[in-house]
Amino acid sequence: MNCVKFSVYGEPKAKGRPRFAKRGNFVKTYTPEETLNYEAFIKMRYLEAANGTIFDGAVEAEINCVFGIPKSTSKKKKQGMLDGHIPCMKRPDTDNIAKSILDSINTIAYKDDSQVVKLTVTKMYGEIPRVDVIIKDWEKKKCLTRLKRLISLRRNTI
Numbered sequence: 001m002n003c004v005k006f007s008v009y010g011e012p013k014a015k016g017r018p019r020f021a022k023r024g025n026f027v028k029t030y031t032p033e034e035t036l037n038y039e040a041f042i043k044m045r046y047l048e049a050a051n052g053t054i055f056d057g058a059v060e061a062e063i064n065c066v067f068g069i070p071k072s073t074s075k076k077k078k079q080g081m082l083d084g085h086i087p088c089m090k091r092p093d094t095d096n097i098a099k100s101i102l103d104s105i106n107t108i109a110y111k112d113d114s115q116v117v118k119l120t121v122t123k124m125y126g127e128i129p130r131v132d133v134i135i136k137d138w139e140k141k142k143c144l145t146r147l148k149r150l151i152s153l154r155r156n157t158i
Helices: 033-050 075-083 096-104 142-158
Strands: 003-009 020-022 026-030 060-068 116-126 130-137
Touching: 003 033, 033 096, 060 096, 075 116, 096 116, 096 130
Parallel strands: 060 116
Antiparallel strands: 003 130, 020 026, 060 130
């Protein structure tokens, strides 16, 4: 089973919205430079870790976003954040972070991001802000077992 793990250090960032500029009679669409730089950094980190791994079939992605704790936070609150008792609900949203990561490695990790059949995104606080990413082959047997269990639970509640 193929598996690639890598970390992108720094505060997690969302994919920037496309911008529009009028050039004569035409409207040009472009991606903000900050987003392009972040996506290039993600690509570089993946290529360093992957050793040429390209996923052909279905893929699972796990993205763990670790946000830094503000310096003004009290010691008690800081410990609660590190222990996971205080959930991380700060921006950006998990779906926008996932889009940034998955779009960055599209065509270099897998042919198309439609291959991602399972996605888990978690936000938490930590000492070192970063995004930890695990891309691996989809485990069909494990997922089918979970699906059967969910279906049986649903039948029992109806």
